[in-house]
Every structure is written in structure tokens, then in C-alpha cells.
Amino acid sequence: MAYFKATSSEYRYICIIVVTIHFFVFGKATLPCEPAEEGKPYTLSAPCFPKGHGETTVYWVKAMSVFSECTLEKCSDRNENLTRTTLTITSTGDYVSFLHLYNVHRHSSGLWRLKYPRLAIDDCKLEVFAKPESLQCHMIILSDGITVNCKAHRVFPKIKCGFSVKINKRSKDFTNFTTTLHEHIKGEMEFYNSTCVLTIPVSSVEIGRLEIEPKIQLEFANDLVPLDVSYSVDLNIEKPKITLHSCRTSEIGVTCSCKVQESHLKYSLAWYNSNGEVIQEGSEISQNYTNIAEDYFCLATNVLGIKSEPVFLSRSVGPSVGSSIGLSDPRFPIRLGLIVLGSVIGGILLITIVIVIIFKRVRTKRIRYKQEQCSIEKISDFPSAYNPLYNQTIVNQTLPYQVKEKMVYLSADDDEARIYSSIDY
Known part of the structure; x- marks a missing residue:
């Protein structure tokens, strides 16, 4: 039986041919080659030196320029200020080569390749991106709808622009209402000023909660890099809430205003008649009684055209649809003033009477206190006494005690009673 026996060098070439056919037929393995950010470090990696392969040297190459080479013993870089190359053996006995780029720049983009002297191992088409110097979003609400603009400088x-939109927790597709504008900036380095615009037409606006989240990505041929956008919209769209405020009546008419209690959006106020016709723009209405022949109501309308519930102003007393104020007879303020004046005068008279009564009671108590100074004394048998005041003799022969009286004369002009004279009898 004939058989083919190859030498070591022949075996090496046969392996190279087989590997080459494998790469051309099945394609080279793809490196985990993600886009690199400009101005930041980046590392490329690829397996090499499989068991039984026989190769002893690998190279990192870009555009036919060798940046580094590695053997099983060591690695060396052609420019150590740009790159650093290492070779690591794994737990399974395989080797992995790492190429570390210190600072990625726009010229770093392109095809990087790890190869043997005559055969490519893996390719990486590196793409470089520059994040925007600023990324700002803002919302504009106009009568034709809601617009969100995001500009990357x-x-x-x-x-590539996109927006996640939810209305009352339900996702809505506004892809057809999203546009992107680009301003090309030429120079040593290429840049763009890009703007994303989302427009929600007023016909699509609903009462409730509106949530908008921008989704902005850098677009490459085969990849997308998301950008961090620290902006979102969470807006409650509601009917304006209004009430009547500062309503004043007089003998000739009424002046009243309506006030918005709560609204997240710009609004306008107007007064209408019962036919829905505007009779007064603004919050305040002023009418003579002779001109008021019907009910009036106030409405608030926000910038999106959403109207509030009406509040009514009528001559009838009591509430009506919505909220209302009743206008009373114009003579009512006069009657009310007379009642208040009479109440004040009556109160003053009552207070005066109370003060006089209290004063008299105090004086009476003081007089009684002085009279209590009189005493009853036990005396010896004293049949008679002469009372010069009454010009008569008082005889008391039956009582065992005789009263010793003191005639007290008081002066009403003094603060305290004083004894002017006393007569014993």
C-alpha cells in the first residue's frame, strides 16, 4: 500500500493550505469588535497559536503597517507610545493576543488584522465615534400640537432618532412624525450638528398622562451606539379648573372675574352668553343690571384647545350647571348697611347700661361696709336718753340692752364714706 509521508516543513505548508482553504470557504472568525470612542483607550483581542499549528510568530497589522509582533516567548511594539501588546495563555492551553491602543483617534478607524506571516487569523473593522459635545432636548406646546426637539452638537x-411615546400607559407609534436634520461640519475632523424632531399633532393629543423618552443612537453601517439622553417628558394633560373670583355688586351692576385654579399649560379666558358667543375677552366681566338679560358663563381654553367646565354668572339665586354665583337685588347692600349700623349703636348702649349698674352696686357695698361699724353694747340700767336730733327723749325700760346708735353723715362726693359727726343716746 502506498502512502504519503510529509516532512515537517511540508506538513507546515499543508496546514497553511488547509487553513487558507478553510478561511476562504467558511470565512474568517469575527472579532468582538465594537466601535471605539474617540479620545479613549481601546483593546483588540484574538486567539492564536492553536495546538499543533506550528506557527511561532503573530503580527498586528493595519493598512499593511505592522504595529506589533508576538512569539511564544515575548511581544514587541513598533511604537510603544501608541500600543502595548501582550500574549496570554488560557486554562485550556490556548493563546490570546491583546493589542491595547492608548488613545483612539479618528485615524484609528479601519481594518485591523492579527495574522501569521502568510495567513490572516482574524479581522476587525474598527469604527470610531465622537460623542456630542452637548445634547439638549426641549418641548414646545403650540396650538397645532406638541413638539420635542433634541439637538446633538x-x-x-x-x-439616528427615535422616540418612545406613551399616552395613558399605552405605547403609540409616531415614527412617521419623526424627522432628523443634519448639518455637515467640514474641517480637519468631520462632525455633524444633528437635530431630532418629534411632532405629535393636536388631533392625537388625549386628556391624561403623556410620556416621551428620546432614543438617540450613532449610526454605523453594521452597528448602532446608543447615546445617554438625560431628558424625558411626563406631562398630565387635563381640563383647566376655574372658579369665580372677586365678584362685587353695586346699585347699578356687577363686576366679576373668573380664575384658573390649576393648569400646566398656557390658557386664555373669555365670557360667553347663553348662545355661546364671546361677549368679553379676558377674565373680568362688568355689566349693568339693565343689560343683564340672560345667564353668562366663563370658560378657560388651554393652548391645545381643551376647554374647562363652565362657571355661570346669573341673576337667579342658587347654583346652576357647573358652578355659579347668584346676583341679589341691588338694594341689598343698603339694607345690610343699616342693619350693621343699628347693631353697632345698640351694642354701645348696652355696654353703657352695664357699666352704670356695676358702678352703683360698688357704691352700695361701700356704704353698707361703713354702716356695719355700728356696735351693740351692754350697758347698765339707763332708763332714758335724750335725742337732740329729733328733740325727744327715748325711754327703754324693758330691754336688758340698750342700743348705742351713731348718726352717720356721708359725703357722696368722696371715694370713701367719712363720719362727720356722731351722737350717742
Whole structure:
């Protein structure tokens, strides 16, 4: 039986041919080659030196320029200020080569390849991006709808725009209402000023909760890099809430205003008649009684055209549809003033009477206190006494005690009673 026996060098070439056919037929393995950010470090990696392969040297190459080479013993870099190459053996005995780029720049983009002297191992088409110097979003609410603008300043490459929109927790597709604008900035380095615009037409706006979240990505041929957008919209769209405020009546008419209690959006106020015709723009209405022949109502309308519930102003007393104020007879303020004046005068008179009564009671108590100074004394048998005041003799022969009286004369002009004279009898 004939058989083919190859030498070591022949075996090496046969392996190279087989590997080459394998790569051309089945394609080279794809490196985990994600886009690199400009101005940041980046590392490429690829397996090499499989068991039984026979190769002893690998190279990192870009555009036919060798950046580094590795043997099983060591690795060396052609420019150590740009790259650093290492070779690591895994737990399974395989080797992995790492190429570390210190600082990625726009010229770092392109095809990087790890290869043997005559055969490529893995390829990586590196793409470089520059994040925007600024990324700002803002919302504009106008009568034709809601617009969200996001602008990325000096970004590379162009951006792809998208917005996640939810209305009352339900996802809505507004892809057809999203546009992207690009301003190309030429120079030593290429940049773009890109703008994403989402427009929600007023016909699609609903009362309730509106949530908008921008989704902005850098767009490459085969990859997308998301950008961090620290902006979102969480807006409650409701009917404006209004009430009557500062309503004043007089003998000739009424002045009243309506006030918005709560609204997240700009609004306008107007007064209407019963036919729905505007009779007064603004919050305040002023009418003579002779001109009021019907009910009036106030409405608030926000910038999106959503109207509030009406509040009514009528001559009838009591509430009506919505909320209302009743206008009373114009003579009512006069009657009310007379009642208040009479109440004040009556109160003053009552207070005066109370003060006089209290004063008299105090004086009476003081007089009684002085009279209590009189005493009853036990005396010896004293049949008679002469009372010069009454010009008569008082005889008391039956009582065992005789009263010793003091005639007290008081002065009403003094604060305290004083004894002017006393007569014993």
C-alpha cells in the first residue's frame, strides 16, 4: 500500500493550505469588535497559536503597517507610545493576543488584522465615534400640537432618532412624525450638528398622562451606539379648573372675574352668553343690571384647545350647571348697611347700661361696709336718753340692752364714706 509521508516543513505548508482553504470557504472568525470612542483607550483581542499549528510568530497589522509582533516567548511594539501588546495563555492551553491602543483617534478607524506571516487569523473593522459635545432636548406646546426637539452638537457619525411615546400607559407609534436634520461640519475632523424632531399633532393629543423618552443612537453601517439622553417628558394633560373670583355688586351692576385654579399649560379666558358667543375677552366681566338679560358663563381654553367646565354668572339665586354665583337685588347692600349700623349703636348702649349698674352696686357695698361699724353694747340700767336730733327723749325700760346708735353723715362726693359727726343716746 502506498502512502504519503510529509516532512515537517511540508506538513507546515499543508496546514497553511488547509487553513487558507478553510478561511476562504467558511470565512474568517469575527472579532468582538465594537466601535471605539474617540479620545479613549481601546483593546483588540484574538486567539492564536492553536495546538499543533506550528506557527511561532503573530503580527498586528493595519493598512499593511505592522504595529506589533508576538512569539511564544515575548511581544514587541513598533511604537510603544501608541500600543502595548501582550500574549496570554488560557486554562485550556490556548493563546490570546491583546493589542491595547492608548488613545483612539479618528485615524484609528479601519481594518485591523492579527495574522501569521502568510495567513490572516482574524479581522476587525474598527469604527470610531465622537460623542456630542452637548445634547439638549426641549418641548414646545403650540396650538397645532406638541413638539420635542433634541439637538446633538458636533457629533460623529450622524445620529439616528427615535422616540418612545406613551399616552395613558399605552405605547403609540409616531415614527412617521419623526424627522432628523443634519448639518455637515467640514474641517480637519468631520462632525455633524444633528437635530431630532418629534411632532405629535393636536388631533392625537388625549386628556391624561403623556410620556416621551428620546432614543438617540450613532449610526454605523453594521452597528448602532446608543447615546445617554438625560431628558424625558411626563406631562398630565387635563381640563383647566376655574372658579369665580372677586365678584362685587353695586346699585347699578356687577363686576366679576373668573380664575384658573390649576393648569400646566398656557390658557386664555373669555365670557360667553347663553348662545355661546364671546361677549368679553379676558377674565373680568362688568355689566349693568339693565343689560343683564340672560345667564353668562366663563370658560378657560388651554393652548391645545381643551376647554374647562363652565362657571355661570346669573341673576337667579342658587347654583346652576357647573358652578355659579347668584346676583341679589341691588338694594341689598343698603339694607345690610343699616342693619350693621343699628347693631353697632345698640351694642354701645348696652355696654353703657352695664357699666352704670356695676358702678352703683360698688357704691352700695361701700356704704353698707361703713354702716356695719355700728356696735351693740351692754350697758347698765339707763332708763332714758335724750335725742337732740329729733328733740325727744327715748325711754327703754324693758330691754336688758340698750342700743348705742351713731348718726352717720356721708359725703357722696368722696371715694370713701367719712363720719362727720356722731351722737350717742
